[in-house]
Amino acid sequence: MKIKQTALIVIIIPFLTLTVDGQSLEQYKTQYNQIQDSEETKRAMLEVNYDTQDELKQQISELDAQLSEATVNLDKIDESMMKVIIKINNAQEEYDDAAKKREEQYERASVRIRYIYENGDTDYLGVLLRSGNISDYLVERQYISDIMEYDSNLLHELEETEKFMKQKLDEITAGEEAKEALENFRTETELKMTVMHEEKNNLLEQYRQDADAMENDLSELVAASDKVYDIITNMEENIDFVNTYTGGKLEWPVEGRYYVSSDYCGRISPVGNGYEFHTGLDIPAPEGYDIEAAEGGVVTSAELIDGYGETIIINHGDGLSTLYGHISKMLVSEGDTVERGQVIALCGATGNATGNHLHFEVRVNGEHINPWEYLERKSE
Template sequence: MKKIALILSLLLYISSLSVFGQSVSDYQKKLNNVNQSINNINKAINENKKEQKSVEEQIRALEVEINEREREIAKINSELKETERQIRSTQKEINEIEKNIEENNEMLGRRLKVMYKVSDVGYLDVLFSSKDITELLSNLDMIKKIVNHDKELLEELRKSKEVVEAKKLRLENDQKKIVNLKNSIEIEKNRLLVSRGEQNRLKKQLESEQSKLLAQEDELLRYAKSLEKEIQKMQSKGDYAGGVLLWPAPGYTRITSPFGNRIHPIFNVPRMHTGIDIAAPMGATIVAANSGTVLQADWLGGYGKTVLIDHGGGIVTLYAHNSTLLVSQGQKVERGQAIARAGSTGNSTGPHLHFEVRKNGAYVDPMSWLR
């Protein structure tokens, strides 16, 4: 934000300077200052875009982590439901065993009362009901076996109950662990949600700053255009060299972006495309479209390394995003002369030539001059 305030102050200072009684050199110095300011804004815009890209990457990474935590929570919820189902099933099993133990205890108690009651009636009944001593012993042995069987059954039931209760205890411990794990993942998910919210707020802030920078760039570009018009009034006194302009990128004819309104490929906002983009590889030769005088051969804001040629009669051509400049300001050039090497400097998505034609300072479609 400090950069924005600084650039805005510089813009106001430059705008306040008098434009009367100035020489071409004075206008050119002012234009250079404005272009430097545009360059600074473009650097700030590029930094802003890098930050936005970094923030967007972090948001995407957080989204992936949040989705992963949600999948983990869904899986844990499923495991928790299954564990709770098993606990209920185990408790039901314990209840059935306890009921079985209770019933067998009652049965054993009734039998023991028959065998060990204070009166001997029970034994007498068995004695008198027996035909002989052999049958008596056999009946008594049978009663003992029944009682022993009941005792063994009860012991087995008690052991089964202990096993099932141990299983239930393990399941309850598992349940506690699953709940604790779920809580820790929920905490992590909430932390990620907070981080995503902070990143989204930062993204909006960066987008707001970018809008302000673009607005300031537009203001500077308008002022630069007014300075260029003043320079052209003083420099372009001669007649236009005449004729159709020469294609500026020999051997490379594919136009990747025509003249007119479009969505900016870097800033993703509607912008006027003031020239044509010609696909040309890094280092390809760029030539003068017609004879004239080099107005500027330097870095020009988002244009990067740029050449402007005055052809007389108010006609100026511009060649931008070059990797190398082969001419200098004030130099006379001939039609077809090599003036630069194609590149990707300034606001560019890759090597190409951005070519403009300006008539009395106004942007015109270059294709109407190249045909």
């Protein structure tokens, strides 16, 4: 398998800490656009890294499946090997017993052959001539018949033992060949497993390296939240408007949709970024659902922000601002003055989102705070 290599480019952004002393709003916008361009590049790099991570995980998963299959095959090989060894041992034991039996049979046959050779064969005529009467003849003839039958059986048994020994010898030879084939197959399987283990270790190392690089990039992207602070504080210094916020509760930003799927608290990231602090409220709503300004003010930002997706920030004066993230369509632009309850955008799932919803934040002097301090809890 080919491991996809991803070059991680470190981008140094000298604009994250903005200073606006003596700068015009246009100069600030230029710097802001440069920041956005740099973050767009980093966002594209992260997308590539996410794809690489998925590919590496898939390759590791496939190797795990192959290793599991190979382990099962090794168990089957060992089981077959044990059966073959038992058959070989049994055949060898039967062969050894037959060899002992053959020696005994051969010894008995040798005695008989030697006796016949020394004393000659006996026919029935000779028996009749030696017999004193018919009764003696009949007895001797039966005796000779029994001897001849014994000799015939003895030779037959010896022949059968030889056949049996040849059969067992063939079984031993076949067993040894099967054992050798299983041993070769086992060796090949172990070599393949060694290669797969090495490849898996390489993939895991690549995964860890890429994961570390991604964590570094993600930690840099945390600066996106800090950048919002800079946007707000600096734009407040460069935009003059009449404060509209005079205290009290803010308007609920998604009329009729009061369920909160993720509160202002620590959580496990739904997009795989580990543990994080969720800096606002997630309010689910269908794509294209109206999003309203929680209070009147001036739009200080209406652009794409990493993580937040398409985002609007409204400055309400007196240090208070609200942020609206993951929107599908912006209906206002930077510098627009909006009224409380005015539809400013449509709900969506841009940026790091797992479904259509509004990510709503409340910030005071640029720092995010618990939105419930400015909102009234409602029920569906």
